[in-house]
Amino acid sequence: MKRKHAIAASLLLxxxxxxxxxxxxxxxxxxxxxxxxxxxxxxxxxLPELHVDKARRDTFxxxxxxxxxxxxMNAIRDEETGExxxxxxxxxxxxxxxxxxIAERKGKVDIRFQITVPAAMQDSxxxxxxxxxxxxxxxxxxxxxxxxxxxxxxxxxxxxxxxYNRFLSxxxxxxxxxxxxxxxxxxxxxNIPELYALKTDSTVVSDERYRSIYGVSARDAVEHYTSRYRxxxxxKKKAMKDKMFSRYVxxxxxxxxxxxxxxxxxxxxxxxxxxxxxxxxRPKLSRVLVSLSGGIYEEDRNIYTIPAAxxxxxxxxxxxxxxxxTERYMTKVIERRATxxxxxxxxxxxxxxxxxxxxxxxxxxxxxxxxxxxxxIGNREFDMDSIMVTASCSPEGGYAVxxxxxxxxxxxxxxxxxxxxxxxxxxxxxxxGLSYNLDETYSGEPVRKxxxxxxxxxxxxxxxxxxxxxxxxxxxxxxxxxxxxRRRFSVKDPDEREHQMALQPYYRRLREALYPxxxxxxxxxxxxxxxxxxxxxxxxxxxxxYMRGVRxxxxxDYETALTLLRPYGDFNAAVALAAMDYNLSAMEILRxxxxxxxxxYLKAILFSRSxxxxxxxxxxxxxVRLNRSFIYRGNLDPEISVxxxxxxxxxxx
Numbered sequence: 001m002k003r004k005h006a007i008a009a010s011l012l013l014x015x016x017x018x019x020x021x022x023x024x025x026x027x028x029x030x031x032x033x034x035x036x037x038x039x040x041x042x043x044x045x046x047l048p049e050l051h052v053d054k055a056r057r058d059t060f061x062x063x064x065x066x067x068x069x070x071x072x073m074n075a076i077r078d079e080e081t082g083e084x085x086x087x088x089x090x091x092x093x094x095x096x097x098x099x100x101x102i103a104e105r106k107g108k109v110d111i112r113f114q115i116t117v118p119a120a121m122q123d124s125x126x127x128x129x130x131x132x133x134x135x136x137x138x139x140x141x142x143x144x145x146x147x148x149x150x151x152x153x154x155x156x157x158x159x160x161x162x163x164y165n166r167f168l169s170x171x172x173x174x175x176x177x178x179x180x181x182x183x184x185x186x187x188x189x190x191n192i193p194e195l196y197a198l199k200t201d202s203t204v205v206s207d208e209r210y211r212s213i214y215g216v217s218a219r220d221a222v223e224h225y226t227s228r229y230r231x232x233x234x235x236k237k238k239a240m241k242d243k244m245f246s247r248y249v250x251x252x253x254x255x256x257x258x259x260x261x262x263x264x265x266x267x268x269x270x271x272x273x274x275x276x277x278x279x280x281x282r283p284k285l286s287r288v289l290v291s292l293s294g295g296i297y298e299e300d301r302n303i304y305t306i307p308a309a310x311x312x313x314x315x316x317x318x319x320x321x322x323x324x325x326t327e328r329y330m331t332k333v334i335e336r337r338a339t340x341x342x343x344x345x346x347x348x349x350x351x352x353x354x355x356x357x358x359x360x361x362x363x364x365x366x367x368x369x370x371x372x373x374x375x376x377i378g379n380r381e382f383d384m385d386s387i388m389v390t391a392s393c394s395p396e397g398g399y400a401v402x403x404x405x406x407x408x409x410x411x412x413x414x415x416x417x418x419x420x421x422x423x424x425x426x427x428x429x430x431x432x433g434l435s436y437n438l439d440e441t442y443s444g445e446p447v448r449k450x451x452x453x454x455x456x457x458x459x460x461x462x463x464x465x466x467x468x469x470x471x472x473x474x475x476x477x478x479x480x481x482x483x484x485x486r487r488r489f490s491v492k493d494p495d496e497r498e499h500q501m502a503l504q505p506y507y508r509r510l511r512e513a514l515y516p517x518x519x520x521x522x523x524x525x526x527x528x529x530x531x532x533x534x535x536x537x538x539x540x541x542x543x544x545x546y547m548r549g550v551r552x553x554x555x556x557d558y559e560t561a562l563t564l565l566r567p568y569g570d571f572n573a574a575v576a577l578a579a580m581d582y583n584l585s586a587m588e589i590l591r592x593x594x595x596x597x598x599x600x601y602l603k604a605i606l607f608s609r610s611x612x613x614x615x616x617x618x619x620x621x622x623x624v625r626l627n628r629s630f631i632y633r634g635n636l637d638p639e640i641s642v643x644x645x646x647x648x649x650x651x652x653x
Contacts, residue, residue, distance in 0.1 A: 021123070021125060022303075025303050028121060029304070031120075033121055034118075034306060034309070035115060035118070035128075035294070035306060036115070036309070037292040037309040037310070037311075037312060038113065038312075039100050039112075039113060039312060040112040040113060040114055098311070098313060099313040100313075100314055100315070101315045101636045101637070101641060102317065103317050103637065103638045103639065104281050104316055104317065104319070105581060106579070107280055107558050107579075108278055108279065108281065109279060110277070110278050111276070111277045111279060113132075113275050113290055113312055114275065115130055115132075115146055115273045115275060116272045116273075117148055117270060117272075117273075118270050119268065119269050119270055119271075122148070122264050122271065123150055124152035125150055126153055126296050127147060127149045127150065127251065127297045127298075128148040128295075128297075129145055129147050129294050129295055129296075130146040130147070130148075130293075130306075131143075131145050131294050132277075132290060132291070132292050133290070133291050134279075135288065135289040136279065136282075136285065136288055137282070137284065137285060143259070143275075144257055144259035145258055146259050146260045146273055147258055147261040147262075148264055148271060149261060149262065149263045149264065150263070151263055151264065151265050153251070153298070153299075154263050156251075156299065157249070157250075157253060160250060161248070161249060163248040164244060164248040164249055167248070171238060178226050178227050178230050178231050178234075179225055179226050179227075180226075250299040250300040251299055281318065282556065283554065283556060286315065287316060289312070289313055289314075290312045290314070291308055292306075292309040293307075294306040315636060317637045317638065319575055319578050319579045320554065320556055320558075320575065322575050322598050322601070323572050324550075324570075324572055324598075325550060327542060328543045328547065329542055329543060330540065330541060330543045331540055332541045335529075337527070337528050338382060338527045338528070339525065339527070340524075340525045341522065341525065342369070343520045343521065343522045343523070344368065344369050344520065344521055344523070345365055345517070345520055345521075346365055346520075347359055347362055347519065348519070351405070353405060353411075354412055355412055355413060355416045369523065370420055372523070373417065373420065374424050376525055377421065377424055379527075381529060381530060382527040382528065382529060384453050384526070385453070385454070385527060385528055386454040386455070386526045387417075387421075387523060387525055387526070388522075388526070389410050389414045389417075389456070389458065389521060390410060390457075390460055390522040390524070391406045391413060391459055391460070391520070391521045392459070392462070392463040392518060392520055393409075393461055393463075393518070393519060394462070394511075394516070394518040394519055395464065395497075395498045395501075395515070395518075396498065396502075396511065398495055399461060402461040402462055403461040406459035406460060407457065409459075409521070410457040410458060410521070411457050413521050414457050417455070418455055421453055464489070464497075466517075467510075467515075468485075468486075468489060470514045471485050474509075474513075474514070476509060476513075477509060481505075481506040484504060545564055546564070546565065546568060548564055549564030549565035549572065549576070556579075558579045559580070561579075562576040562577065562580055569592070570593070571590075571599065574599075574602065575602070577589070583606045583609055583610065586606060590603055590606070597626035597627035598623075600619045600623035601620065601630055603615075604616045604619035604623060604640060607619060608639035608642070609639055613643060613646075613647075616639075616643055617643055617649065620640055620649070631650050634649075634650070
């Protein structure tokens with residue numbers, strides 16, 4: 001009877017609370033009580049470069065346009081006259097604007113705003129969920145939500161988890177608990193006392209031996225006294241875990257992806273949360289909008305949808321906007337003559353000098369050289385004057401024999417490629433000069449005059465210098481073997497030098513691995529620029545490295561911009577340094593540059609960052625005299641706008 005009364009009282013209390021909640025929600029809508037999305041009151045003080053001491057008297061003089069002394073003091077507007085008057089303390093103002101100018105630092109900006117929840121919206125039974133949305137260019141980004149949870153709401157959440165945990169604890173995880181061990185023990189004691197005696201014996205008895213002795217296996221006995229009903233009921237509980245979680249936990253606790261989840265113990269006053277979101281800037285990003293939406297929840301029900309708040313607008317001030325896009329050129333010296341070279345490994349039969357295309361790997365090497373020749377002959381910028389062919393031999397054999405052999409091989413290779421050059425040149429002339437019309441007549445540009453290419457033969461009988469380099473780079477020769485090679489390399493007579501090396505253990509390595517690489521044919525191509533008479537010409541070309549730096553600065557890729565522009569030490573380099581907060585380095589460059597409106601304004605920003613208000617104001621006024629548009633630009637840069645507000649600058653405007 002008492003239980004029935006308790007249930008009835010609980011139902012009546014729940015009904016009364018539900019009615020009270022509905023009435024409170026209706027009042028919110030009726031009285032238009034909503035959270036406030038506002039700008040942070042102390043936004044400027046969050047910039048590390050700005051330390052404005054509002055309790056300090058700031059009075060100093062700067063030079064006017066005609067050299068006159070101008071006194072600069074803290075100033076506020078007189079409420080009666082509307083004029084700006086000097087004051088010792090600049091009182092904090094209540095921010096009512098819906099926009100703010102924010103400064104970019106190292107390609108990032110901090111978006112700061114406040115979410116204020118009126119006391120009338122707070123209720124112990126409720127959870128308020130706020131969803132800030134940020135609009136960047138064409139993108140919409142849902143920021144991490146902010147959750148304000150009432151104490152009663154959280155208690156109901158935790159009670160749900162407690163009930164669910166009690167359900168989980170009722171699920172059996174130890175399968176031995178399903179065995180009626182007491183009945184099993186009685187059975188063994190009455191029917192198989194020998195087996196029961198093993199209860200206190202640590203002897204291990206296999207299941208097969210157990211069955212052979214007693215006619216029943218241990219598994220059979222255990223299964224006989226295992227409760228199938230309890231196992232089945234336990235399995236059903238396991239299958240119901242998700243369903244029971246939903247039944248007991250109406251509103252699960254969420255920790256990931258939430259900026260704030262705080263529990264309100266009482267609703268004695270308004271609650272304010274300071275939200276900070278750091279974003280990377282990007283090209284053409286000049287402003288960011290932030291709006292707020294959300295709802296009030298009671299358990300798992302949305303009982304009130306919070307209307308979207310009027311958005312806040314953040315205007316991004318970027319120093320990169322000061323960049324100078326003027327193209328930069330550099331002087332380039334163009335030489336009339338040019339050279340190119342390559343080497344190939346044409347193999348010759350022992351003691352022979354004729355070119356055999358089918359011998360060894362000659363086919364591929366010859367094909368590669370022909371490709372190089374065709375490319376150079378067909379080049380539209382250069383004409384080829386001559387080709388020098390130098391053949392070299394390995395040191396085995398007499399030096400005199402190798403000298404004749406190298407010369408013969410050089411001449412043989414020259415004759416071989418002369419024929420190809422004539423064929424290639426004629427082929428290219430036909431391709432350039434002929435184009436057939438439909439009436440089978442031909443026309444085309446005048447055929448270029450045939451290049452007279454001269455072949456020059458040379459020889460390097462034994463390429464000892466290259467052999468020495470190969471020995472030093474070889475990884476199989478030991479340090480002592482290399483030292484012995486250096487000692488014998490100093491012998492002046494090449495034949496004696498080769499003879500001494502042939503007696504050493506490492507000679508086999510030289511002859512089999514290194515000597516073949518000395519049997520080369522080197523091609524040196526000598527060319528000149530077509531149509532150019534003078535040996536050198538000085539011309540101006542676009543400095544592509546510098547312009548890449550300017551583009552990186554424009555795209556706000558400040559690290560790349562700084563790497564490319566810093567060596568130039570010009571205004572754009574100073575802009576890149578200032579964008580990365582390297583203020584002293586930026587100032588060093590600006591001091592060396594002529595005074596312009598941009599250099600003066602950038603100096604004002606840098607002095608403001610360092611806390612030197614006097615110099616900052618002086619350079620700002622200098623910039624304004626040179627370019628009146630900086631009066632309006634100053635309101636966009638926090639470093640300058642704080643000076644304008646603090647000292648009442650631009651009053652005449």
